Structure formats: C-alpha cells, structure tokens
Amino acid sequence: MIGVLEKFKALAVDDAPGQEGRQAAVDLSSIRRGDPLPGRPVDFSHGDVDAHPPLPEAQAAFAAGLAAGGSQAYTEYRGALSIRDEVADHLADFTGASVDAVDGLLLTPGTQGALFLAIAATVGSGDKVAIVQPDYFANRKLTAFFGGQMSPVPLEYLPDGPDAGLDLWALRAAFENGAKVFLFSNPNNPTGVVYSASEIASIARLATEFGVTVIADQLYSRLQYSGQTFTHLRSAGMPAEQIVTIMGPSKTESLSGYRLGVAFGASDIIARMEQLQAIVSLRAAGYNQAVLRTWFNEPDGWMAARVTAHEAIRDDLLRVFRGAGFATRIPQAGSYLFPTLPDLAVDLRSFVRFLREQAGVVVTPGTEFGPHPNSIRLNYSQDHLAAVAAAQRIVQMVDRYRA
Amino acid sequence: MIGVLEKFKALAVDDAPGQEGRQAAVDLSSIRRGDPLPGRPVDFSHGDVDAHPPLPEAQAAFAAGLAAGGSQAYTEYRGALSIRDEVADHLADFTGASVDAVDGLLLTPGTQGALFLAIAATVGSGDKVAIVQPDYFANRKLTAFFGGQMSPVPLEYLPDGPDAGLDLWALRAAFENGAKVFLFSNPNNPTGVVYSASEIASIARLATEFGVTVIADQLYSRLQYSGQTFTHLRSAGMPAEQIVTIMGPSKTESLSGYRLGVAFGASDIIARMEQLQAIVSLRAAGYNQAVLRTWFNEPDGWMAARVTAHEAIRDDLLRVFRGAGFATRIPQAGSYLFPTLPDLAVDLRSFVRFLREQAGVVVTPGTEFGPHPNSIRLNYSQDHLAAVAAAQRIVQMVDRYRA
Numbered sequence: 001m002i003g004v005l006e007k008f009k010a011l012a013v014d015d016a017p018g019q020e021g022r023q024a025a026v027d028l029s030s031i032r033r034g035d036p037l038p039g040r041p042v043d044f045s046h047g048d049v050d051a052h053p054p055l056p057e058a059q060a061a062f063a064a065g066l067a068a069g070g071s072q073a074y075t076e077y078r079g080a081l082s083i084r085d086e087v088a089d090h091l092a093d094f095t096g097a098s099v100d101a102v103d104g105l106l107l108t109p110g111t112q113g114a115l116f117l118a119i120a121a122t123v124g125s126g127d128k129v130a131i132v133q134p135d136y137f138a139n140r141k142l143t144a145f146f147g148g149q150m151s152p153v154p155l156e157y158l159p160d161g162p163d164a165g166l167d168l169w170a171l172r173a174a175f176e177n178g179a180k181v182f183l184f185s186n187p188n189n190p191t192g193v194v195y196s197a198s199e200i201a202s203i204a205r206l207a208t209e210f211g212v213t214v215i216a217d218q219l220y221s222r223l224q225y226s227g228q229t230f231t232h233l234r235s236a237g238m239p240a241e242q243i244v245t246i247m248g249p250s251k252t253e254s255l256s257g258y259r260l261g262v263a264f265g266a267s268d269i270i271a272r273m274e275q276l277q278a279i280v281s282l283r284a285a286g287y288n289q290a291v292l293r294t295w296f297n298e299p300d301g302w303m304a305a306r307v308t309a310h311e312a313i314r315d316d317l318l319r320v321f322r323g324a325g326f327a328t329r330i331p332q333a334g335s336y337l338f339p340t341l342p343d344l345a346v347d348l349r350s351f352v353r354f355l356r357e358q359a360g361v362v363v364t365p366g367t368e369f370g371p372h373p374n375s376i377r378l379n380y381s382q383d384h385l386a387a388v389a390a391a392q393r394i395v396q397m398v399d400r401y402r403a
Numbered sequence: 404m405i406g407v408l409e410k411f412k413a414l415a416v417d418d419a420p421g422q423e424g425r426q427a428a429v430d431l432s433s434i435r436r437g438d439p440l441p442g443r444p445v446d447f448s449h450g451d452v453d454a455h456p457p458l459p460e461a462q463a464a465f466a467a468g469l470a471a472g473g474s475q476a477y478t479e480y481r482g483a484l485s486i487r488d489e490v491a492d493h494l495a496d497f498t499g500a501s502v503d504a505v506d507g508l509l510l511t512p513g514t515q516g517a518l519f520l521a522i523a524a525t526v527g528s529g530d531k532v533a534i535v536q537p538d539y540f541a542n543r544k545l546t547a548f549f550g551g552q553m554s555p556v557p558l559e560y561l562p563d564g565p566d567a568g569l570d571l572w573a574l575r576a577a578f579e580n581g582a583k584v585f586l587f588s589n590p591n592n593p594t595g596v597v598y599s600a601s602e603i604a605s606i607a608r609l610a611t612e613f614g615v616t617v618i619a620d621q622l623y624s625r626l627q628y629s630g631q632t633f634t635h636l637r638s639a640g641m642p643a644e645q646i647v648t649i650m651g652p653s654k655t656e657s658l659s660g661y662r663l664g665v666a667f668g669a670s671d672i673i674a675r676m677e678q679l680q681a682i683v684s685l686r687a688a689g690y691n692q693a694v695l696r697t698w699f700n701e702p703d704g705w706m707a708a709r710v711t712a713h714e715a716i717r718d719d720l721l722r723v724f725r726g727a728g729f730a731t732r733i734p735q736a737g738s739y740l741f742p743t744l745p746d747l748a749v750d751l752r753s754f755v756r757f758l759r760e761q762a763g764v765v766v767t768p769g770t771e772f773g774p775h776p777n778s779i780r781l782n783y784s785q786d787h788l789a790a791v792a793a794a795q796r797i798v799q800m801v802d803r804y805r806a
Contacts, residue, residue: 003527004675011678019479019681050472059469066462066660069453073660076422109512109662109684116683124406125528138682145682257469257476259512259688272407275414278422279541279548280519281512285662285688 010144041360042390047381065290079107090296096235111248111261121272130174133370175210185217190377192331204238220334413547444763445793450784468693482510493699499638514651514664524675533577536773578613588620593780595734607641623737746806
C-alpha cells in the first residue's frame with residue numbers, strides 16, 4: 001500500500017478550513033503570550049450562511065424536487081435536462097458565450113466536485129499543470145493526487161492597479177515547458193483580485209497558441225463590487241473545446257449546504273467528467289438539483305443588496321488591516337481578503353492556532369495557498385460588526401506576537 | 404492528454420443504468436423482429452421510489468437540518484459528529500461490532516461515494532484487487548481508474564444452496580498471487596445471493612492470513628427475506644484495521660435522491676477517505692446529512708412491510724422467469740434478480756435495446772457485471788403488477804429473438 005500512502009501525503013486536511021477540531025493537541029504553552037481576548041467568535045474559514053442567508057425560495061425549490069419523486073431522484077449523471085436547460089440559458093447570458101445544455105453542461109456536488117472532475121478529466125500522471133500562486137489550495141492537492149507536476153505562475157497581487165498581477169512571462173514559460181493544463185480562479189481565491197480584460201486576452205492568446213486546456217474557477221464571479229468589470233475567459237476568443245468554466249451557488253448565494261456546482265464548456269471534457277461522476281457519486285443529489293432553478297433567478301435587488309452588504313464589510317476590514325500597516329490588496333469581487341502580516345515571533349501555524357484559542361478567530365494560513373508564510377485568508381461573508389471586532393482582535397494578536 | 408484518455412476508456416457509461424437516453428442512435432431495423440408490445444413501461448435499471456416511497460419523516464429531518472443553518476451546512480468533511488454518533492450506535496447494533504463515531508465512520512454522498520473513496524484510499528497503481536464475478540460494475544471501473552489490476556474470483560451463484568457459491572480456491576489463489584484488496588458486495592449485486600456464515604468465515608480467515616484489506620459493500624443488507632440469516636464480515640473475527648464496510652439508505656429506504664452513504668471500520672483508511680473527500684466534494688450535502696437521523700429509526704413494522712412487499716414481487720418474477728426456463732438464483736436479500744436467458748439470435752446489447760424500444764422495459768446487460776453475455780439484471784423494487792407484466796413481456800421478447 002506504499003503507493004497509495006505516498007499519494008495521500010499531499011492531501012493532509014488538518015490545516016484545512018473547518019477541520020480545526022481534528023487537530024492533535026500540541027502543547028504551545030511555552031510560546032503563548034497574554035490572556036484570552038473577549039469577543040464573539042468568528043470563523044473566517046468559510047462564509048456565515050446565518051448572517052447572509054440563502055434565498056428562502058431555495059427551500060421551496062427543493063420541496064418541489066422531492067415532490068417530483070423518482071424522476072428527480074434518478075436523473076442522468078450529468079443532471080436533469082430540464083434544469084440544465086434553464087441553467088444553460090442563464091450561464092450563456094452571464095458569461096457572454098453560448099452553453100450547450102445537452103452536451104456542454106454538467107451538474108456536480110458543489111463547485112469542489114466540478115473542480116475535482118475537471119482536473120481528473122484533463123491531468124494524467126506526469127502532466128505539467130500551470131497553477132497560480134497564490135490560488136485555491138485544492139488546485140495543488142488535486143494536481144498532485146492525479147500525478148501532475150505543478151508549474152507555478154506567480155501573481156503579483158499586492159499593488160492595487162488595473163491588472164490582477166499575473167506574471168504573463170511565467171505563464172508563457174510554463175506553456176513553453178509543456179504545461180497541458182492551466183488552472184486558475186477568477187476572482188482569485190485568496191486575494192479577491194479580478195483579472196483585467198487585457199490579462200484575460202493574454203491568457204486566451206497563450207492557451208490558443210500552445211493548445212493548453214484551461215480550467216477557469218469562477219465560483220465568486222457574481223459578487224462584483226461597484227465599478228468592477230469582469231471578463232469571462234470563455235468569451236475571450238479561445239477555442240471552446242479548450243476551456244471548462246466552473247461556477248456554483250455555494251458562496252454568494254449561501255447554498256453550500258445543498259452541495260451544488262456546475263461545469264460548462266468543452267463537450268469532450270464534460271463527457272469524461274460525467275463518466276467519472278458516475279463512479280464517484282453518481283450525480284449531484286437529485287432533489288437538491290432542483291434548487292438550481294432559483295439560481296440567477298433571484299428577486300430584483302437581491303444580488304445588489306448582497307453585494308452592498310459585502311462591500312461595506314470589505315471596506316471596514318481593509319481600514320482595520322491597512323490601518324495596522326498590513327499590506328492588503330483591495331478585493332474586487334468575492335469575499336476573500338488576504339492580508340500580509342508583519343514578521344512574527346512564532347510560526348504561522350502556531351499563530352493561527354493562538355488566534356483561534358485566544359481570540360476566538362479562525363483564519364486559514366497563507367501556506368495553504370502557496371509560499372505565503374506571512375499571510376492569512378479571511379472569508380468576510382460574516383456578521384458585519386462581529387467581523388470588524390474580530391479583525392481588531394487579529395491586529396491586537398499580531399502586536400502581541402510581533403517579532 | 405493520451406494518458407488521461409486511456410484511463411477514461413474503462414469508464415464508458417452509455418450502457419450504465421439510467422444513461423440509455425444518451426446512447427447514439429444506431430439503425431437496428433435489419434435485425435428487429437415484430438411489433439411493439441403494449442404495457443406500462445418499467446425501468447428495472449433502478450428502484451422506483453414512487454412505488455416504494457421514502458419514509459415521510461425524511462423530509463422533516465431535512466428541514467430540521469436546513470433550519471440548523473451554518474452548523475449543518477459546514478460540517479467536518481466526514482460529517483456532523485452528532486449525526487455520526489447516532490448512526491454509529493445503529494450500525495454497531497446491526498453489524499454486531501463496535502463503530503467508532505469519531506475516527507471510524509465517514510458520511511459520504513451516496514454509497515457510490517463511499518465505494519469510490521474506499522477504493523481510492525486502498526488501491527494504488529499496479530496493485531492487484533480481487534473482484535467477484537459477477538459483481539457491481541463500478542468495482543471494476545474504479546479499480547481500473549486507479550490503475551489496479553483485477554484478479555477475478557468466480558461466484559457460482561446458479562445452484563440454490565446454503566452457500567452463495569464463492570470459489571474460495573480462486574480467492575486464495577488471488578491472495579497468494581499478491582492481491583492487496585478484496586472487494587465484494589453482500590448481498591451480491593446483481594444476483595441477490597447472500598454469503599453463508601461459513602463463506603464469510605473463510606473470507607475473514609484468508610484476509611487475515613494474507614493481510615488483505617477487504618471492502619464489504621453491504622448496501623442491501625437490511626432487506627433480508629424470510630428465514631434468511633446474514634453474517635457481517637466485520638464481526639467475523641478479522642482484524643478491524645483491515646476492513647471497511649459500506650452501507651447507505653438509498654435502496655431499501657428509497658432515499659437515493661438525497662445522496663447519502665456511510666463507510667465505517669479501519670480508522671486509517673477512513674482518515675484517507677476523508678482527506679480525499681475534502682477535494683472531491685467536501686462532504687455529503689450538509690442539510691441532507693440530517694436525513695440519516697431517520698435511518699435505522701423507522702417506525703415499528705415499516706421495514707417488515709417493505710421486506711414483505713419485495714418478497715412478493717420476487718416470488719412472482721421468479722415464477723415468470725423460471726416458468727420460461729430461464730435459470731435464475733433465488734435472491735435472498737436486496738431487490739436484484741439476474742436471470743440467464745437462452746441463446747438469442749441477436750447480441751445482448753441489441754436485445755436490451757429492443758426490450759426498451761419494443762417492450763418498454765429497461766434492464767441492465769449482464770456484461771456490465773462480468774463475463775455474463777446471456778444475463779440481464781433487474782431491480783425489482785417496482786410497482787408489483789407493472790413489474791410482473793413487464794417480466795412477461797421480457798419472456799415474450801426472448802421467444803421472439805430466440806436463436
């Protein structure tokens with residue numbers, strides 16, 4: 001079983017969001033400083049769906065799916081066609097390029113499910129995969145699991161400016177060196193930056209030139225802040241058979257508890273993803289699929305109100321962190337913030353643990369996203385006042401543990 | 404992408420249950436015989452949850468999960484501990500050996516999800532895997548997907564008798580030849596036979612002697628017909644760290660639309676399964692997990708009534724098929740029936756298609772389960788009268804296409 005154990009080494013989840021409860025007890029008393037900081041606990045490792053609840057209509061849509069009975073329980077592996085029809089229309093409108101409901105769209109158990117299947121369907125053992133640093137931690141883990149080799153592409157995200165900061169020369173170099181797949185999130189997780197139209201055009205051009213398949217994780221692309229423009233790679237002129245886009249209603253729409261996602265684009269890749277889904281989980285839970293009928297179908301003003309609420313939290317947290325001198329890019333979409341902390345007297349892992357134990361604040365260490373040992377990621381889709389108070393406790397804790 | 408494409412060849416799903424609608428149109432008119440047979444269509448490829456509905460309490464349990472909000476939406480990857488606690492107690496009672504809710508139990512998106520994770524967590528590239536023939540088609544596909552090599556172990560299921568008919572010499576030979584993992588369903592899918600206490604004892608003894616990990620898929624083990632005894636491998640004395648048992652409420656309990664399953668046993672394997680689940684789908688849908696509170700918690704008499712209803716359908720279908728001279732083992736548990744058809748003038752794939760197109764009857768070809776080109780599998784969890792009429796149409800169609 002050596003081979004299997006080796007493969008799983010890259011998948012450790014103890015530091016992953018939500019798994020803190022399973023960490024082994026370690027005695028850190030010799031480096032602990034100060035007393036507990038009072039305040040309402042905030043778990044920034046994921047959004048708070050109680051503070052930003054899902055659309056009430058979701059429950060009714062689920063009930064309708066359940067009432068439909070067997071036909072909704074046992075759909076095609078890629079999901080019920082009538083639901084795919086509706087979703088395809090919305091996605092075409094949103095992304096500016098047509099979506100084939102029959103052959104070019106797959107419903108999955110969450111956006112994570114879509115990402116897993118897309119990487120499995122495109123990355124073979126020894127294949128080179130271009131991956132942005134920093135980017136969503138599962139990208140690296142999935143690539144490693146399928147035997148792919150990561151070609152890192154830096155994102156110089158810290159300077160606010162018109163571009164996200166993708167190192168296009170490094171991207172070209174990765175493609176020249178044989179990368180078969182390019183995998184990136186837009187808006188970027190963990191920084192919240194959005195790739196500019198010019199960057200997206202460059203990615204499309206390079207992917208076309210080198211025949212690279214691109215997996216674009218656009219999970220957060222609906223939550224765009226005021227004045228933001230968003231360019232969808234799939235409408236940027238690259239060959240349709242080279243791109244799969246991934247989205248889902250888990251974040252902005254707070255529907256994570258239903259585990260729903262979609263992958264759309266290249267029909268050959270979608271077909272392989274369905275083949276694999278048939279043995280991974282059969283399908284997105286049948287009744288849950290019906291909840292997708294509420295997606296892109298929210299009442300007028302619902303999404304605008306959600307954006308406004310998150311923009312206000314973003315602005316307050318930026319004030320707290322920038323006021324303390326932590327270099328932080330302004331998130332342009334989504335609800336992630338990725339401040340850089342000053343040098344600390346303890347390692348990041350211990351500091352993150354002290355944040356949890358002493359300040360009641362859960363964050364995700366930057367090392368989960370790449371070589372970022374001074375950064376922490378916050379999902380600020382939280383109760384507004386609690387989030388601001390928790391950010392202030394983070395600043396206090398940094399002061400306490402400063403090198 | 405050659406490597407990836409190669410890997411996916413084994414995963415074709417066009418002949419899989421429920422995917423018939425995606426099959427390419429092929430002109431079979433030159434070998435078609437006779438006219439359509441009227442009758443209510445029956446899809447034997449999966450159970451009919453409208454004919455055998457889920458417990459009404461499931462919907463209320465889901466609603467309670469939804470009402471719990473964020474804590475139920477974002478559980479540990481292995482599932483909410485309070486639900487694992489309840490389920491572990493029921494599973495220990497049912498299987499006769501303790502279940503560790505903290506480290507030895509994982510909730511998954513369906514039993515398929517559990518099977519996928521269990522195989523991924525135990526089978527590495529080049530590893531030999533002992534697989535029963537016939538057995539559930541995903542076993543072979545998953546083994547191939549992870550680069551494992553199948554060592555077939557015949558099941559001589561046709562003679563009714565005290566044993567299921569496992570070829571124990573072939574099993575020993577597979578273990579002697581280096582099989583690392585043994586994977587089997589009990590009751591067997593597609594035949595419905597149950598392994599005898601003596602066979603289970605032999606499996607436990609051999610697995611212990613050779614240090615083989617066993618994945619026991621007991622999805623249907625609650626639906627036992629009158630007079631049947633069932634021996635759980637996990638209580639048969641083999642080392643606890645060598646066995647993972649898989650179950651779920653999708654079949655007998657008709658909860659497939661919620662996509663829920665469980666894997667329990669060896670804590671090291673469960674830990675790896677959780678690591679992988681974190682990047683495959685994160686978790687079984689949070690709100691859906693709450694439905695497991697109804698499992699093994701049905702009102703008095705509910706399960707007995709379900710067994711009685713299925714036993715009556717079984718008996719009638721057996722009468723139809725045996726009356727027509729089709730060799731068929733008596734299913735001892737579950738709701739699968741695997742009759743052997745006489746030689747036909749057309750290949751099995753075409754015959755299965757004619758059954759669908761001319762007789763409105765969907766069945767799964769025996770070739771999905773191993774080298775069984777004369778067999779078809781029926782899931783007879785259907786409307787009783789419609790199932791009997793459909794079985795009679797199968798007999799008529801066999802007569803029509805007889806060699």
